[in-house]
Amino acid sequence: MKVFLLGGGGREHALGWKLAQSDKVTELYFLPGNAGTSELGLNIEGNPADAEAVLQKAEEYKPGLIVVGPEAPLFEGIVDRLEAEGFCVFGPNRKAAMLEQEKTFAKEFLNRHEIPTAFFKAFSEVAAARRYIEGRDSALVVKASGPASGKGVIVCDAPQEALAAVDQMMVERKFGKAGEQVVIEERLEGEELSVLVLTDGERFVEFPASQDHKPIGEGDTGQNTGGMGAYAPAPLADSALKERIRNQIIRPVLAGLTKDGLQYRGVLYIGLMITPDGPKVLEFNCRFGDPETQPLMLLMDEDLLPLLLDTAKGTLAQTRSVAARQGSSVCVVAASQGYPGSYQKGFEIILDKADNENLVCFHAGTTVKDGKLITSGGRVLGVTAFASDLREAKMRAYERLVGKRVYFEGIYFRGDIADKGIRRLDGKV
Ligand code: AMP
Ligand code: GLY
Numbered sequence: 001m002k003v004f005l006l007g008g009g010g011r012e013h014a015l016g017w018k019l020a021q022s023d024k025v026t027e028l029y030f031l032p033g034n035a036g037t038s039e040l041g042l043n044i045e046g047n048p049a050d051a052e053a054v055l056q057k058a059e060e061y062k063p064g065l066i067v068v069g070p071e072a073p074l075f076e077g078i079v080d081r082l083e084a085e086g087f088c089v090f091g092p093n094r095k096a097a098m099l100e101q102e103k104t105f106a107k108e109f110l111n112r113h114e115i116p117t118a119f120f121k122a123f124s125e126v127a128a129a130r131r132y133i134e135g136r137d138s139a140l141v142v143k144a145s146g147p148a149s150g151k152g153v154i155v156c157d158a159p160q161e162a163l164a165a166v167d168q169m170m171v172e173r174k175f176g177k178a179g180e181q182v183v184i185e186e187r188l189e190g191e192e193l194s195v196l197v198l199t200d201g202e203r204f205v206e207f208p209a210s211q212d213h214k215p216i217g218e219g220d221t222g223q224n225t226g227g228m229g230a231y232a233p234a235p236l237a238d239s240a241l242k243e244r245i246r247n248q249i250i251r252p253v254l255a256g257l258t259k260d261g262l263q264y265r266g267v268l269y270i271g272l273m274i275t276p277d278g279p280k281v282l283e284f285n286c287r288f289g290d291p292e293t294q295p296l297m298l299l300m301d302e303d304l305l306p307l308l309l310d311t312a313k314g315t316l317a318q319t320r321s322v323a324a325r326q327g328s329s330v331c332v333v334a335a336s337q338g339y340p341g342s343y344q345k346g347f348e349i350i351l352d353k354a355d356n357e358n359l360v361c362f363h364a365g366t367t368v369k370d371g372k373l374i375t376s377g378g379r380v381l382g383v384t385a386f387a388s389d390l391r392e393a394k395m396r397a398y399e400r401l402v403g404k405r406v407y408f409e410g411i412y413f414r415g416d417i418a419d420k421g422i423r424r425l426d427g428k429v
Contacts, residue, residue, distance in 0.1 A: 002027045006048035007069025008034045010364035010382040011290035014297040016040045022305040029061055035373055036363025049073045051081040058087055065309055071287050075101045090312040092266040092286050099284040103145045103183045106284050113256035116280040118185040126170040129182055133162045139187035144169050146178030190275040191236055194292050198307055201264045203316040208324050209237035210292045218416045225340045226379055229417030230291045231330040232299055235424045245279050265311055291382050294362050295329035298386040328390040330418045331382045332397045337410030339378035349373045352405040358386045361406055375408050394418045
């Protein structure tokens, strides 16, 4: 079967790498892809969120499955458009993708179905938002309700900061239209967990729970990024917690979707805070996580294609966990100096090509120019290793980076990816 993958980041390289191992996949196409994906199949130029352009390419190549990687095409209703033309598409339709697109929509959904989440209020008027903050003395989080590429969330320590955040969003319009409405939430304490399930709306297939590292600095300090590294399985998610998440979160979410008449077929990423009162939903993403997907693909021990097809067609046979290798996987993101602020592109990348099933350098912001591999984005590579235990997997990933077998000018990476999990295994949490 021919498979079309929309997107061009580390997530898409990892999905493509896994799909390329399927004996049922005959050809892979990426739109637009990156230098890494060009080794797995054909990169097609274009904007994955331009439905008409994608449709034109789909009609030309006739894939048996189209997999949507990033969120922007979902928000544009690409699934509805391609399905209307008879294509089999992995990803939720536009209405269901509102769970990620609009935070007020997600929060109202959670409250309506009594699913644990932070207490919140939504505001469309700046004066009302200010009055609300002035009347509270607890720590708050201010969020632009609309899509802001993960940057529209400001976690505040003091009311003064929350007032400044509201001004940035509603007066200065830092996030444009996305900040016309804001969500103000109570600030939750705990550790975060990423739970990804493939679902056809009824049954679900669970990936091992993972943890992302969003801030740029070690010890989770500094500005938020798209994610500086991830690992799985997260020891935080023991079998009791996993069962609690299934019963209190996943099942009620799927029942809520059905009750609201939303047909959800795709991967649902549930961002959780594990608080002293139990798991609470922070956010939904309607796509695979980046960089969580990179370690998950190395862990996965079954063919990805039939799972994606069954999800897209609504024919998942049963609720279960993804078959996974015994062990752990760690992805360390190598970024350009200056990211998530401004950074230079175009540096030559040194990359030893000794990839194998236990160590893969997934490409994100890479391209080929004049026959040379060069940097073309903020997050450049995700060095991902699998080993029989977490400590070993971390060591294997860092070996490549520290030994400069993966290198470019201005390379930056956090040195503490997976330490949270290692501390827990050591009984230090
Ligand atoms: P979101 O995009 O809503 O997941 O928010 C991005 C990040 O902000 C999350 O991964 C958390 O680190 C943090 N965050 C969001 N909401 C809260 C909250 N209610 N309490 C504490 N931290 C939060
Ligand atoms: N890793 C966070 C995200 O994919 O949104």
